[in-house]
Amino acid sequence: MRKIYAIGETLMDIIFREDEPQTAKAGGSMLNSVVSLGRISLPVSFISEYGYDNVGEMINKFLLENGVDTSFVHRYHDGNTALALAFLNEKNDANYSFYKSYPAKRLDIDFPLLNKEDIVLFGSFYALSSEIRERFITFIRAAKEKGAKLSMIQTSGNRISMKWRI
Numbered sequence: 001m002r003k004i005y006a007i008g009e010t011l012m013d014i015i016f017r018e019d020e021p022q023t024a025k026a027g028g029s030m031l032n033s034v035v036s037l038g039r040i041s042l043p044v045s046f047i048s049e050y051g052y053d054n055v056g057e058m059i060n061k062f063l064l065e066n067g068v069d070t071s072f073v074h075r076y077h078d079g080n081t082a083l084a085l086a087f088l089n090e091k092n093d094a095n096y097s098f099y100k101s102y103p104a105k106r107l108d109i110d111f112p113l114l115n116k117e118d119i120v121l122f123g124s125f126y127a128l129s130s131e132i133r134e135r136f137i138t139f140i141r142a143a144k145e146k147g148a149k150l151s152m153i154q155t156s157g158n159r160i161s162m163k164w165r166i
Contacts, residue, residue, distance in 0.1 A: 004037055005072070005112055006030045006121040007047040007139060011082035011098075012055045019087075026059040027084060029123050033153055038067030045069040047139070049107055055081040072112055078103040106132045111139050116147035123153050 008030025015022045026035075030048070037044040046068050050056040052075050059081065063070050080101040086094040107126075114120070120143045126136040143150060 001043065002117040002119065003112075003115070004034075004042055004044040004119045004121065005047055005114070005143075006034045006037075006044065007126060007136065008121075008123045009082070009125045010046075010048040010050045010059060010073075011084045011100075012059065013084045013086055015094075016085060016087045026062045029125075029153060030121065031059075031063070033121055034068045035063065035066045038063070041067060043069075045072050045112065047072040047107075047109070047111065049074040049076065049102070051075065051079055051081040052077050053080050055083070072109055074107050074109045076103045076108070102131070107135045111142070114143050114146040114148045118143070118146075118148040120148050120150050121153055122150070 009028045010031050011027050012024055013027035014024045028048070031046065034044050034046045044067070046063060050059055050073065056075065060070055060073070060075075063073075082102075083099040085097045085099070087097070088094055120140070122136075122140060126132050129136075140150065
């Protein structure tokens with residue numbers, strides 16, 4: 001049976017308007033993608049990392065409630081789940097501040113064993129992050145060698161584009 005795996009960053013977005021917090025939502029471009037897929041009952045697993053703190057528990061619950069398998073998420077005790085503070089202006093454009101406290105060893109999990117028909121979705125953040133780049137590249141290369149379908153998802157503002165890689 002074909003499975004979908006997505007690998008990418010997880011954080012909690014806290015939205016501010018006029019210097020007052022308005023809402024907090026689980027975020028990250030790949031997280032948003034897996035939630036959309038889980039909501040339509042596709043077999044999707046998320047490969048990411050977040051803490052065993054209150055914020056991480058909220059995110060994990062949200063993912064599970066939306067049909068996303070979290071068995072490949074690195075949950076850590078040494079550090080906190082990443083936060084993104086988004087300060088909206090009068091046009092609803094956001095200015096972000098990020099707060100991240102990761103453990104020394106990142107994405108410390110066994111990656112899933114992929115099959116030829118599996119689909120792997122990924123964004124650019126893990127490839128750009130020096131602390132995690134090697135693990136990310138190793139996983140993507142292994143997926144390609146197994147014949148999995150690879151797709152890079154890019155976000156820019158409110159636009160999302162997918163580029164298929166073979």
